[in-house]
Amino acid sequence: MSQTVDRALSILPLLAEGPADLGQVADRLGVHKSTALRLLRTLHEHGLVYRQSDQRYRLGARLFALAQEAMENLDVREIAHPHLVRLNESCGHTVHLAVYEENEVLYIDKVESRYPVRMYSRIGKPVAITVAAVAKLLLADLPEHERRAVAEKLDYPTYTARSTPNAGAFLRELDKVREQGWATDLGGHEESINCVAAPIRGADGRVVAAMSVSAPNVVVTADELLTLLPLVRRTADAISGEYSGRTPVKGTV
Amino acid sequence: MSQTVDRALSILPLLAEGPADLGQVADRLGVHKSTALRLLRTLHEHGLVYRQSDQRYRLGARLFALAQEAMENLDVREIAHPHLVRLNESCGHTVHLAVYEENEVLYIDKVESRYPVRMYSRIGKPVAITVAAVAKLLLADLPEHERRAVAEKLDYPTYTARSTPNAGAFLRELDKVREQGWATDLGGHEESINCVAAPIRGADGRVVAAMSVSAPNVVVTADELLTLLPLVRRTADAISGEYSGRTPVKGTV
DNA sequence: CAGTTGTGTTGCATTCTCTGCAATGTGCAT
DNA sequence: ATGCACATTGCAGAGAATGCAACACAACTG
Numbered sequence: 001m002s003q004t005v006d007r008a009l010s011i012l013p014l015l016a017e018g019p020a021d022l023g024q025v026a027d028r029l030g031v032h033k034s035t036a037l038r039l040l041r042t043l044h045e046h047g048l049v050y051r052q053s054d055q056r057y058r059l060g061a062r063l064f065a066l067a068q069e070a071m072e073n074l075d076v077r078e079i080a081h082p083h084l085v086r087l088n089e090s091c092g093h094t095v096h097l098a099v100y101e102e103n104e105v106l107y108i109d110k111v112e113s114r115y116p117v118r119m120y121s122r123i124g125k126p127v128a129i130t131v132a133a134v135a136k137l138l139l140a141d142l143p144e145h146e147r148r149a150v151a152e153k154l155d156y157p158t159y160t161a162r163s164t165p166n167a168g169a170f171l172r173e174l175d176k177v178r179e180q181g182w183a184t185d186l187g188g189h190e191e192s193i194n195c196v197a198a199p200i201r202g203a204d205g206r207v208v209a210a211m212s213v214s215a216p217n218v219v220v221t222a223d224e225l226l227t228l229l230p231l232v233r234r235t236a237d238a239i240s241g242e243y244s245g246r247t248p249v250k251g252t253v
Numbered sequence: 254m255s256q257t258v259d260r261a262l263s264i265l266p267l268l269a270e271g272p273a274d275l276g277q278v279a280d281r282l283g284v285h286k287s288t289a290l291r292l293l294r295t296l297h298e299h300g301l302v303y304r305q306s307d308q309r310y311r312l313g314a315r316l317f318a319l320a321q322e323a324m325e326n327l328d329v330r331e332i333a334h335p336h337l338v339r340l341n342e343s344c345g346h347t348v349h350l351a352v353y354e355e356n357e358v359l360y361i362d363k364v365e366s367r368y369p370v371r372m373y374s375r376i377g378k379p380v381a382i383t384v385a386a387v388a389k390l391l392l393a394d395l396p397e398h399e400r401r402a403v404a405e406k407l408d409y410p411t412y413t414a415r416s417t418p419n420a421g422a423f424l425r426e427l428d429k430v431r432e433q434g435w436a437t438d439l440g441g442h443e444e445s446i447n448c449v450a451a452p453i454r455g456a457d458g459r460v461v462a463a464m465s466v467s468a469p470n471v472v473v474t475a476d477e478l479l480t481l482l483p484l485v486r487r488t489a490d491a492i493s494g495e496y497s498g499r500t501p502v503k504g505t506v
Numbered sequence: 507c508a509g510t511t512g513t514g515t516t517g518c519a520t521t522c523t524c525t526g527c528a529a530t531g532t533g534c535a536t
Numbered sequence: 537a538t539g540c541a542c543a544t545t546g547c548a549g550a551g552a553a554t555g556c557a558a559c560a561c562a563a564c565t566g
Contacts, residue, residue, distance in 0.1 A: 001291050001294045001295050001298070002257060002261070002291050002292060002294075002295040002552085002553070003524090003551090003552065003553085004255060004257040004258055004523085004524065004525095004552080004553080005257055005258050005261040005292060005295040005296070006295055006298070006299075008255070008258040008261070008262075009261075009295065009296070009299040009301065010299075012299075012319055013315075013319065015323075016318075016319050016322040016323055016326075017322075018326055019326075021542080021543090022542075022543065022544095023541090023542070023543090031525080031526085032525070032526045032527075033526095033542090033543080033544090034525080034526070034527085034543095034544075034545080035524080035525060035526070037543075037544070038254050038255050038524080038525090039255060039258060041254045041255075042254050042255040042258040042259055042262065043258070043262070045254070045259070046259075046262040046263075046265075047355065048262065050354055050355065055542085055543080058323070058326065059319065059320075059322075059323035059326075060354065060355075061354045061355065061357055061359050061379075062266075063316070063319060063320045063323060064320045064323070064324065064359060064361075064376070064377030064378075065269075065359070065377055065378060065379060066265055066266065066269050066312065066316060066320070067312075067316045067317045067319070067320035067321075067377060068320075068376070068377040068378050069269040069270075069312075070268075070269055070311070070312035070313075070316060070317070071317065073269075073271055073272075073311065073312075101303055101313065101314040102300065102303065102313075102314065104300075104314055106314050106317060106318070108317075123317075123321070124317030124318055124320060124321040125317075125318060125321050126314075126318060255523085255524075256522090256523065256524085256553090257523075257524080257552090257553065257554095274513080274514090275513080275514060275515095276512090276513075276514090284554080284555085285554070285555045285556080286513095286514080286515090286555095287514095287515075287516080287554080287555070287556085288553075288554060288555075290514075290515070291553080291554090308513085308514080
């Protein structure tokens, strides 16, 4: 809607790929160098862009700070965190918390597995939306037409043989998930990794977030992981209760 | 330099404080509501701003993703991470990695203490620049005039009785730190927390990052923590070597 | 139930800002 | 020195952003 701002903001994802100099930025924006310069200057003043010693531009520090502040303002996260930690302590596996926002599902919290093999933290990164157990729960709760619209728009990458192949299969899976109130991902993203997930609901019953427990085959089989389902659901329900204000929190009453 | 972009970007820190509605945004920007609306729309299209169900705006998902990507492009971080983990495994305390950027020092990586008391992750948050051990190392390496300029510009909050009181004291501390090649923070930020830090240098000898080990008094005394200094320095040197390309990395040769 | 207040939203004419050009400046390599 | 590649600045014209006023829409309120 605003051309200038639009152009300026287009610079950010571009720099996210790696540092670039003025000419490169101007080319990829399709504008004159002087224009790109002025946009970059403005971004710079706000700290979103940093000019490194070789004069090339890259994303700046304020961006981290902003993302961090934004993250801390998500109240589901704050409420859920201790529950996630407790769940991790009792089962030892990686625990994730995710939310849906405009065609994307992203992890907003994570407690690392206590087993030696850990993957590097991906908080803030978009989730493989067509296969992740948490994504299924979040999308399953969207209104019919929106769910359909999103499903049609998505790509369906074949991560493994068990990845969701297309929109039809995905929508059927979402129906099943909505029905049963929980979801799994059995090797749909990484061959050897399974997840089991449960929804967190607000006072109105809508799904506001989803949490999951993930573990590689080499640690526990899919069947063994499924035995954790009741515990995961209980944890999710506890968070739901607290989030929607039904359960007074210990120590604050 | 660009008014429109400037206004649009000013919205971000404003929303970082918490969700706001159109009127509030317009007021704080000092522009007409319709103007604010169009700016917000543009930010929205780029995913930097999200409109929650009560119509209020807050910071959006793409912001996390951007910050995340930017973070992963910092190559010091990638190289340092395994070293930090190893250091954490051998001493058990919290390990931080920080860089300096335009009057700010910020943590770009952290390995949690293995002791039960952990503070919540602050990666991306600016550091208490006048007292943190890593900040001293990073600032101590700036050219004389820049160091002085920064020191004059800073605020010197009295976090504790041992906080750096003013620019003069800070500059003297920086001289000492540059001399000895390592730094400490003994209760200057939080009464009960001590840190010991060492610099990571690039091929040209300039300090590109700094790392520290932090522990509360209740776990180890300041003197005990100082016995870790040689280990911290060795780790920092190992990272420096690898970063500047002097040490071939195992497994990649 | 009508009226009212508080929102967010759109069309439009005016004006001011942004744009692209061309010229200048700056550093680096030959 | 000379050339090259890049960043930077001044300027005039064009086009985009702005503020206004009118509209839509909900939630209150009498």
